[in-house]
Amino acid sequence: MEIPISGLVYCSDDSDGHHSHKLYITSWDGRPVHVHAFSGVTSFDVGHSHEYAGVTAPAPSGVPHVHEYQTETTFNDGHTHFIRGRTGDAIPLPGGGHYHFFEGYTTVNGRQPHAHAYQGRTGNESM
Template identity: 40%
Template sequence: MFMSFIIGAKKPHHAHRFFAKTTDTKAHYHTIEGYTRSVNGNSFDRHIHMYRGVTSFENKHYHRFYGKTGPAIPLADGSHYHEFEMRTYYNYDEPLEVKFGGVKYGDPNRPKHDHWFKGKTLDIVGEDPYF
């Protein structure tokens, strides 16, 4: 029986862990961590992942972030990783006193700042072993 094997034919769904430290701005930095959105892909098809989250809580505030990774970069062992680079969304330099929680925006004259981050995804998680 002849079985053909096509490189790149198998594209299991999976996600990656990620972790990065932001730039130091206004005398503080944040960390970002989480999991990318799951997609079907392999090491050779140049797929990307979306990611989003909230930074660590530092200096009495946090920042939201959203982005997409670069294409899959193959490794010698057959796995892959992705690079990512983005900025956080702005937040006020001095936190607002919000009585019931939540986020309040809208004062264009209030000083704001953001942070940049970049890194590489970590291990693959959530891959279907029966694919």
């Protein structure tokens, strides 16, 4: 099964010499897509916590859906962690739009290997 997708690729040459590409999907199967910002603070474990922020992967608008997400935490106590998961279903907002709950555990890292719990809700949808 083929699903038509449209979008654009942004190519950058950063000042630090790294070359990167970002894919921005603008429609999925003929439907516009949207994303959500998310951020928060992990649980406090082994004497510290971490902050995180990111934007979910795109998902089609107007249909039941979830979003995948991933990001890296702030550098605290000599290390970072990675966060990766899938949101819950869309929850309508009274004035229009919707948000999603998310939760999970970071990857294990640190001098004393450990993980942190995290949870939150995304912001409202944005294109």
